[in-house]
Amino acid sequence: METTLKEELGNFRSETRVWLEGNCPMSMRQPVKSSNDMYWGGRNPKFSSEDQKIWFEKMLEKRWVVPYWEKKYGGGGLGPEKNNILTQEMSRLGCRKPLYSFGIAMLGPALLKFATEEQKLRYLPEIVEGKIWWCQGYSEPNAGSDLAGLQTKAEDKGDHYLINGSKVWTSYADNSDWIFCLVRTDSKASKHNGISFILIDMLTEGINVRPIKLISGKSPFCETFFDNVKVPKSNLVGTLNNGWTIAKYLLTHERQMIGGVGGTDIKREISEIAKNQLSFSSGQLKDSFLRGQIAKFEMDENIFELTIQRIMEEDRSGKQAAALSSFFKYYGTELNIKREELLMQIGGNDALLWVPNDDNDADTARKFCRSKGNTIEGGTSEIQLNIIAKRVLNLPS
Amino acid sequence: MSLILTEEQRMLKESASEFLLTNAPLESFRKLRDNNYQSYDPKVWEGFVEMGWTALTIPENYGGLDFGYIGLGQILEETGKTLTKSPLISSILLSASAIRLSDNETLKSKWLPELMNGKTLMSVALDEKSFFDPDSIESRAVVSGDNFIINGKKKMVIDACDSNYLIVVARLNDSISLFLVDSKSEGVNIKTDILMDAGSYSSINLDNVNVPVKNQLDIEIDGGVILNSMLGIGAIGLSCEMLGSVQAAFNQTIEYIKERQQFGTKIGSYQGLQHRAADLFCEIELCKSIVLKALQSIDDEHENLLQYAHLAKAKLGEVLKQTSNEAIQMHGGIGVTDDVNIGFYLKRARVIQRLLGDTNYHLNCIAKQKGY
Numbered sequence: 096m097e098t099t100l101k102e103e104l105g106n107f108r109s110e111t112r113v114w115l116e117g118n119c120p121m122s123m124r125q126p127v128k129s130s131n132d133m134y135w136g137g138r139n140p141k142f143s144s145e146d147q148k149i150w151f152e153k154m155l156e157k158r159w160v161v162p163y164w165e166k167k168y169g170g171g172g173l174g175p176e177k178n179n180i181l182t183q184e185m186s187r188l189g190c191r192k193p194l195y196s197f198g199i200a201m202l203g204p205a206l207l208k209f210a211t212e213e214q215k216l217r218y219l220p221e222i223v224e225g226k227i228w229w230c231q232g233y234s235e236p237n238a239g240s241d242l243a244g245l246q247t248k249a250e251d252k253g254d255h256y257l258i259n260g261s262k263v264w265t266s267y268a269d270n271s272d273w274i275f276c277l278v279r280t281d282s283k284a285s286k287h288n289g290i291s292f293i294l295i296d297m298l299t300e301g302i303n304v305r306p307i308k309l310i311s312g313k314s315p316f317c318e319t320f321f322d323n324v325k326v327p328k329s330n331l332v333g334t335l336n337n338g339w340t341i342a343k344y345l346l347t348h349e350r351q352m353i354g355g356v357g358g359t360d361i362k363r364e365i366s367e368i369a370k371n372q373l374s375f376s377s378g379q380l381k382d383s384f385l386r387g388q389i390a391k392f393e394m395d396e397n398i399f400e401l402t403i404q405r406i407m408e409e410d411r412s413g414k415q416a417a418a419l420s421s422f423f424k425y426y427g428t429e430l431n432i433k434r435e436e437l438l439m440q441i442g443g444n445d446a447l448l449w450v451p452n453d454d455n456d457a458d459t460a461r462k463f464c465r466s467k468g469n470t471i472e473g474g475t476s477e478i479q480l481n482i483i484a485k486r487v488l489n490l491p492s
Numbered sequence: 493m494s495l496i497l498t499e500e501q502r503m504l505k506e507s508a509s510e511f512l513l514t515n516a517p518l519e520s521f522r523k524l525r526d527n528n529y530q531s532y533d534p535k536v537w538e539g540f541v542e543m544g545w546t547a548l549t550i551p552e553n554y555g556g557l558d559f560g561y562i563g564l565g566q567i568l569e570e571t572g573k574t575l576t577k578s579p580l581i582s583s584i585l586l587s588a589s590a591i592r593l594s595d596n597e598t599l600k601s602k603w604l605p606e607l608m609n610g611k612t613l614m615s616v617a618l619d620e621k622s623f624f625d626p627d628s629i630e631s632r633a634v635v636s637g638d639n640f641i642i643n644g645k646k647k648m649v650i651d652a653c654d655s656n657y658l659i660v661v662a663r664l665n666d667s668i669s670l671f672l673v674d675s676k677s678e679g680v681n682i683k684t685d686i687l688m689d690a691g692s693y694s695s696i697n698l699d700n701v702n703v704p705v706k707n708q709l710d711i712e713i714d715g716g717v718i719l720n721s722m723l724g725i726g727a728i729g730l731s732c733e734m735l736g737s738v739q740a741a742f743n744q745t746i747e748y749i750k751e752r753q754q755f756g757t758k759i760g761s762y763q764g765l766q767h768r769a770a771d772l773f774c775e776i777e778l779c780k781s782i783v784l785k786a787l788q789s790i791d792d793e794h795e796n797l798l799q800y801a802h803l804a805k806a807k808l809g810e811v812l813k814q815t816s817n818e819a820i821q822m823h824g825g826i827g828v829t830d831d832v833n834i835g836f837y838l839k840r841a842r843v844i845q846r847l848l849g850d851t852n853y854h855l856n857c858i859a860k861q862k863g864y
Contacts, residue, residue, distance in 0.1 A: 364862075366859070366862050366863075366864050369864060370863065370864050375864075379859070379860075379864065380859075380864050386859055386864060387852070387855060387859075389859070389864070390855040390856070390858050390859040391810075391855060393858065393862075394803055394806055394807060394855065394858060395778070395807075397803060398778045398781055398782045398803060398807055399778060401495065401781040401782060401785050402777055402778050402780075402781040404495055404781075405495035405496070405780070405781045405784070406777070408494050408495055408496050409496060412496060422773075422774055422777060425770075425774060426774050426778075477767065479770075480766065480767040480770040480771065481763070481766065481767075481770075483770035483773055483774070484763075484766035484767065484769060484770045485766075487770075487773060488746055488766075488769055488770065488773060489750075490746070490749070490750065490760040490761065490765075490766050490769065491750060491757075491758045491760050491761040492761055
């Protein structure tokens with residue numbers, strides 16, 4: 096029995112490898128450098144190259160855009176083992192994701208858990224096919240870390256809800272087709288108990304979007320305003336006033352994503368970069384203090400990766416790993432800002448370049464500035480520590 | 493290999509925890525210390541032998557259990573929680589590993605069973621300076637008829653006062669060799685100090701000590717290879733004990749701040765303590781992963797064993813230091829008194845983090861390995 100399963104997985108691996116090698120264009124095996132290298136789909140899809148189009152279409156035909164969803168929702172119906180093999184083989188070749196999508200990473204899991212069958216059949220296949228570009232409407236100007244304090248209101252008007260308020264940090268809202276939103280549906284209830292989860296077509300009258308410029312420059316972030324926006328009642332997901340449950344569930348997915356869990360991107364080793372750029376003395380980096388900092392950073396980065404592996408395995412084997420998403424989010428982003436800090440140090444004056452010139456398009460300084468958001472977005476480091484203290488260590492409030 | 497203990501390994505760990513909490517709780521550590529720094533409790537050691545813990549890493553053809561280092565690691569982790577003193581580190585983790593790695597069949601078949609039954613105790617004599625520096629051994633052995641004559645000065649030899657034999661690391665011509673030396677031999681002068689962890693560590697003068705040629709551990713294979721593997725295994729084993737201490741000191745501190753009241757409320761409700769505690773929790777999660785990975789690399793004879801050993805000892809050194817400091821601070825005034833046990837972890841931490849190299853030593857090795 097066990098040998099047959101092993102054989103089957105072995106065959107799947109070799110078939111997958113052959114298929115990927117035959118079908119993934121070489122240019123789609125290069126690391127993603129900018130958002131141009133990512134295909135986001137949507138009502139007005141823009142492919143930045145012919146290869147990008149071929150790669151997406153091949154993967155769609157193979158049903159591997161979201162390989163692990165059920166077939167009736169447009170997925171490939173792969174179990175965890177086969178999905179794992181596919182991920183490994185893609186990462187071995189360096190294949191890009193065929194479609195970048197908050198629909199896959201965030202909305203999808205929430206719909207699968209909380210939506211009606213009718214809603215799942217309507218929205219999930221559209222996500223897989225890249226027909227709808229989704230964005231997320233969570234934070235508000237006055238509800239950041241205190242997300243449950245959100246004030247965007249949805250009033251029951253009989254056959255529809257009337258939405259008023261504004262959302263901030265709505266990534267790609269200026270390009271998106273639909274938004275999934277947290278709205279207040281009961282202003283008398285306690286703050287966690289009056290929130291609902293609703294889906295809104297961005298073409299609806301009364302929606303306005305303003306892009307936000309960051310300290311790093313241009314960004315996908317936007318502010319989105321709702322002024323008497325009418326939304327059909329059937330767009331509500333889950334139970335009325337029970338949206339916080341969905342929000343928390345979704346946040347765990349977002350935090351793992353930001354913390355770098357399950358990513359296929361391979362980061363270049365800091366020490367390799369340092370070896371290429373810094374001077375040596377007697378076989379060692381001349382700046383011995385920096386050398387120590389690099390060694391310590393690589394130690395933590397190395398062991399953090401082992402820890403992701405260990406905790407995911409414990410989770411799969413049913414040994415409940417407590418508050419894992421807060422741990423991943425906290426530690427992963429703290430490591431990332433240390434990485435960017437070290438890259439600034441290693442790059443010397445060259446790393447300070449802001450406006451690209453003819454010889455140099457390095458964006459070290461901008462990436463460094465952008466990384467400052469990592470320990471804030473998706474719940475600040477301090478919020479994650481609060482969650483660990485209360486839910487894992489059971490410290491008193 | 494998956495980073496989860498097997499059912500068998502988990503059961504071994506549970507039985508170790510049960511045995512130690514019954515027969516050698518933290519309070520026993522205090523009793524041994526107060527009894528003129530007694531180095532270990534022979535009854536508890538007999539228990540270790542009866543439970544089979546001294547046989548876990550000994551191959552079956554020498555009468556051992558061949559259960560693997562993951563098993564020994566679980567025992568060491570549990571002894572780190574109760575700070576149980578025993579010859580497990582000197583005799584089994586270090587000496588038995590060195591002999592197991594040796595290609596001297598006569599020595600192996602004679603001494604592995606002896607070490608396993610706990611009657612013969614051994615220790616490894618390596619350090620010569622105030623810092624761990626295995627690359628600059630100055631002790632020398634020269635051949636003279638059927639004997640080697642060894643001269644040198646050794647330091648920081650764990651439990652040498654109880655050891656019947658010493659495994660002495662010395663230079664022979666241009667290479668490193670290991671020799672089994674009867675500690676009663678003429679010219680062996682052992683002076684024992686009590687260090688801050690209440691443990692016994694000796695300085696040993698070797699003055700024209702005669703050792704039979706047949707007592708050399710490395711015949712065909714390079715003694716330096718045996719030494720390096722043993723040091724890797726040793727660093728990983730010590731990291732296991734450190735992991736136990738980290739968890740115990742952390743858990744005792746969390747329990748304390750949940751109970752202690754000031755300003756009319758439990759001090760564990762203050763964010764100033766909560767965030768530091770949560771940060772330690774994360775660091776401890778990292779410690780668990782590297783220790784298990786490193787243990788697996790010994791049993792798999794993984795080519796990256798030394799790399800994992802450096803990572804483990806470097807990380808555990810750092811986190812044990814942080815945890816033992818925070819444990820005292822969060823206990824407040826009572827933490828600096830000898831009335832409570834929490835200070836034992838601080839004092840043990842400062843010794844064990846130095847044994848076989850501290851965090852800086854191992855970080856330096858990591859950097860060298862990667863060529864920077």
